[in-house]
Amino acid sequence: MAKATIKMPEDFLLKLSRLGEKTDEIIPKVLEAGGEVVEAKVKSNLQAVIGSGTKEESRSTGELLSALGVSSARQDKDGNFNVKVGFSEPRSDARSPDGSISNAMIAGVLEYGKSGQPPKPFLKPAKSASKNACVDAMIAAFEKEVENI
Template identity: 60%
Template sequence: MAKVDIKMPDDFLEKLAHLASDEDGMAERVLNAGAEVVEARVRSNLAGVIGRGTKVESRSTGQLLSALGTSGVKLDRQGNHNVKVGFAESRRDGDSNAKIANILEYGRHGQPAKPFLKPAKSASKSAAIEAMKRKLEEEVQSK
């Protein structure tokens, strides 16, 4: 039976060990970099559709736009890191921000759809991936 002995440079092994020790923090920073890109695109699209194309003057209070944000990075059951861009749920009138966003996105009887989430997802996907790649490379270089 053949035997192979591979020797790695010590500095490379130390760098790998250091990267592994900060895996959770690095994943959080990389995901947040991508989430920033997506949130900015959603915010831009949402601001563009609020009050547009209405038959009566808009009654927008600005609550939906101000409720838009990014969650913290969380670990799911499979050990994957996740971050979500969405809406906080507190409104002064008792309605749900998710409901209002859903009505804007898909419309309802007498109110045409004004999609802002799906176009933001499509438009920001590659930019978010690139931002996360840059952040990951930056993290690896700094270690």
């Protein structure tokens, strides 16, 4: 039976061992870098669809656009880290006294439409268009963090 021994470079092994200790610090930074790329694409798509193709003049207040953001990286019950690109609540210009009109509802109506209002997708196209750029940004952030070790 043949036997092969491969020796890794010492500096690479040191980086790997230090990476294990700093994983919980590096992962949130990498995810947030990717989230920022996706947020920028969602924001540009949202700006393009708000008020476009309407029969009447747009009544947009800019509230939905300003509520868009990226959450900080959080760990779920399974130990996985996640960031979310979405809308903060509640609306500051609460159009209904009971606050029943939320940013999420307005975004859903824009994305999927409703009776008498055709859909104007902005989330799904942003997801598709920003996937590669998001991965590239996360790889670059990861490599930067590894170099600092």
